[in-house]
Amino acid sequence: xxxxxRKFIKKEKAKVKLKSSKTVLPKGQNLTDTNFKVKKIVxxxxxxxxxxxxxxxxxxxxxxxxxSRLGHHNVNMRKEALEGLTELISSHSxxxxxxxxxxxxxxxxxxxxxxxxxxxxxxxxxxxxxxxKTQCQQLEPFFPSMSSYxxxxxxxxxxxxxxxxxxxLDIFLKHVPKLCANSAPKILPVCLDLISHKGSDxxxxxxxxxxxxxxxxxxxxxxxxxxxxxxxxNDSRVTGTxxxxxxxxxxDLQNKKAHFPYFLNIExxxxxxxxxxxxxQNYLRTDYFSIxxxxxxxxxxxxxxxxxxxxxxxxxVGASPDNSTIIxxxxxxxxxxxVDIIQLLWNNIAKEENASEKLSNLTKDHGRxxxxxxxxxxxxxxxxxxxxxxxxxxxxxxxxxxxSCKLQNLNLCMLVILFGDYSVWHYVIxxxxxxxxxxxxxxxxxxxTFTSCISNICQNRQFEDSKYFVNxxxxxxxxxxxxxxxxxxxxxxxxxxxxxxxxxHNETNFKSWLESLPKKLTKSKISAQVLEKICQISIRxxxxxxxxxxxxxxxxxxxxxxxxxxxxxxxxxxxxxASLLYYVKEWDQEFIDELNIAIEKxxxxxxxxxxxxxxxxxxxxxxxxxxxxxxxxPAGPPIPRNI
Numbered sequence: 001x002x003x004x005x006r007k008f009i010k011k012e013k014a015k016v017k018l019k020s021s022k023t024v025l026p027k028g029q030n031l032t033d034t035n036f037k038v039k040k041i042v043x044x045x046x047x048x049x050x051x052x053x054x055x056x057x058x059x060x061x062x063x064x065x066x067x068s069r070l071g072h073h074n075v076n077m078r079k080e081a082l083e084g085l086t087e088l089i090s091s092h093s094x095x096x097x098x099x100x101x102x103x104x105x106x107x108x109x110x111x112x113x114x115x116x117x118x119x120x121x122x123x124x125x126x127x128x129x130x131x132x133k134t135q136c137q138q139l140e141p142f143f144p145s146m147s148s149y150x151x152x153x154x155x156x157x158x159x160x161x162x163x164x165x166x167x168x169l170d171i172f173l174k175h176v177p178k179l180c181a182n183s184a185p186k187i188l189p190v191c192l193d194l195i196s197h198k199g200s201d202x203x204x205x206x207x208x209x210x211x212x213x214x215x216x217x218x219x220x221x222x223x224x225x226x227x228x229x230x231x232x233x234n235d236s237r238v239t240g241t242x243x244x245x246x247x248x249x250x251x252d253l254q255n256k257k258a259h260f261p262y263f264l265n266i267e268x269x270x271x272x273x274x275x276x277x278x279x280x281q282n283y284l285r286t287d288y289f290s291i292x293x294x295x296x297x298x299x300x301x302x303x304x305x306x307x308x309x310x311x312x313x314x315x316x317v318g319a320s321p322d323n324s325t326i327i328x329x330x331x332x333x334x335x336x337x338x339v340d341i342i343q344l345l346w347n348n349i350a351k352e353e354n355a356s357e358k359l360s361n362l363t364k365d366h367g368r369x370x371x372x373x374x375x376x377x378x379x380x381x382x383x384x385x386x387x388x389x390x391x392x393x394x395x396x397x398x399x400x401x402x403x404s405c406k407l408q409n410l411n412l413c414m415l416v417i418l419f420g421d422y423s424v425w426h427y428v429i430x431x432x433x434x435x436x437x438x439x440x441x442x443x444x445x446x447x448x449t450f451t452s453c454i455s456n457i458c459q460n461r462q463f464e465d466s467k468y469f470v471n472x473x474x475x476x477x478x479x480x481x482x483x484x485x486x487x488x489x490x491x492x493x494x495x496x497x498x499x500x501x502x503x504x505h506n507e508t509n510f511k512s513w514l515e516s517l518p519k520k521l522t523k524s525k526i527s528a529q530v531l532e533k534i535c536q537i538s539i540r541x542x543x544x545x546x547x548x549x550x551x552x553x554x555x556x557x558x559x560x561x562x563x564x565x566x567x568x569x570x571x572x573x574x575x576x577x578a579s580l581l582y583y584v585k586e587w588d589q590e591f592i593d594e595l596n597i598a599i600e601k602x603x604x605x606x607x608x609x610x611x612x613x614x615x616x617x618x619x620x621x622x623x624x625x626x627x628x629x630x631x632x633x634p635a636g637p638p639i640p641r642n643i
Contacts, residue, residue: 058084063100085108097133120164131174154194328383383405406435411449414449418456436472493537524559582637
């Protein structure tokens with residue numbers, strides 16, 4: 001051990017040594033330099049004083065400080081900034097939104113693209129708070145930029161950002177549906193890309209592989225947004241805008257003194273002539289988008305989705321007493337969205353130019369597929385009474401879930417009537433006939449859809465069951481006390497006022513319904529719509545109606561001071577009811593004497609009493625002229641002098 005050590009030292013000594021030059025420092029420089037320089041470090045806005053009375057959060061930061069922190073690299077800083085803004089807007093909403101609305105919307109909406117989920121959710125909650133306290137007109141100038149951030153989020157590569165962007169779309173649809181309708185040409189194709197891939201010819205459904213959600217659940221979420229967006233688009237569309245604008249600005253010819261504006265209504269001119277109104281439908285309209293083309297793309301996807309979700313098997317068909325197809329509760333929601341989207345596409349196209357041609361092409365392209373995949377061998381549908389396994393404690397009645405799927409089935413009936421001629425209506429006619437038995441348990445939307453179905457059926461007078469539905473509707477309008485009676489009243493009134501349906505006017509039940517109309521005016525309360533329809537039907541001079549009017553006219557006149565007409569002024573409603581006196585045929589002496597006594601007592605007030613006296617004089621003059629065979633029958637009752 002010692003020998004090896006000595007050998008190593010000997011070798012080291014034998015190595016050639018390189019001598020380094022010796023540096024001799026001048027005098028005074030061979031000491032350590034202790035001098036140093038100082039540079040001032042400035043931290044921006046760290047201790048910036050705030051003005052007295054300035055709005056501050058609990059962390060002593062104003063709005064500008066909080067907005068600047070939204071772009072900070074630290075997650076906690078961004079989260080605290082959103083919490084501070086929420087605090088300030090909740091306590092001082094009017095002042096904050098008046099001064100900082102533009103920068104707030106821009107910076108908070110941008111946070112929807114943040115890679116942290118907590119930041120995105122806080123930003124969505126803050127936007128919901130801002131939207132709830134701001135009018136639509138104030139948000140309109142900033143909505144194009146916000147919709148751009150929304151589209152960026154919906155098309156983002158990160159799945160979490162796409163999901164949260166759907167929640168942002170919910171906020172837009174809830175608070176500013178009209179602005180969403182204007183941006184629908186941009187948003188709808190993006191929503192379609194969320195559930196499908198565009199191929200060379202047609203689109204194909206895509207699978208949701210990058211999430212814990214199943215493809216069915218993801219499609220359900222996207223379809224619900226498409227349905228709400230199409231609903232907003234349908235509500236925002238107005239037909240005949242030129243005629244309405246001309247009526248609004250051309251003068252009020254219904255008044256006694258016609259009024260014409262001396263000056264041009266610049267706002268109406270900009271909206272109608274120059275078409276510069278942001279709220280108009282031409283705003284954000286793209287040349288490549290149309291509802292018809294969107295329908296051509298989405299309807300095959302909806303049908304494929306339905307077949308994939310609810311395949312036809314021997315187990316689910318014929319399991320209920322009504323021989324319905326049994327589907328799960330979640331599948332019934334998918335069915336509702338599919339049917340509603342197709343129905344909304346039809347309604348939107350019906351409001352466009354050349355609607356009949358477009359609807360004809362839509363029926364030709366997709367009508368057979370809709371009926372074969374949704375109806376044949378499957379209709380009607382019924383949901384399983386068991387809800388999700390996670391909600392076993394919630395009963396079916398408490399959840400409000402309809403296991404009979406009445407609304408879905410009625411909408412399917414409407415699709416068959418729209419997309420097919422009366423040769424294929426036999427698929428849904430038995431179900432519609434059975435609905436009359438459930439008249440008192442239908443909700444408002446079900447009543448509207450059912451009435452639309454029978455109305456479209458009765459439009460086709462060649463259909464063999466059309467008279468059956470008129471008779472059953474007349475019978476149900478007399479016996480039913482639910483919401484359906486009001487909808488059937490409007491339907492039957494339209495039939496009574498339309499000369500094309502004279503074949504239905506002689507039906508027994510329809511005559512009974514006409515006979516019941518005067519009795520409605522002896523009740524304590526009616527709606528303005530009912531009164532208007534009865535006055536219009538009086539002009540038609542139906543025999544059954546006139547006979548009932550003659551029998552009940554005294555009770556109707558006695559009831560004028562007590563009756564309440566919802567949606568109409570008291571004096572105008574009284575004049576309307578009093579005008580029906582003109583259509584009374586039998587004027588015996590006893591009735592004339594009682595009428596004179598009431599006129600002397602001023603029973604109905606000065607205006608109505610004077611009007612009834614004018615009608616009495618007119619009818620007595622007609623009676624006198626009739627005896628001399630020189631009667632000139634006026635077109636209607638006299639015009640009130642004071643109304």
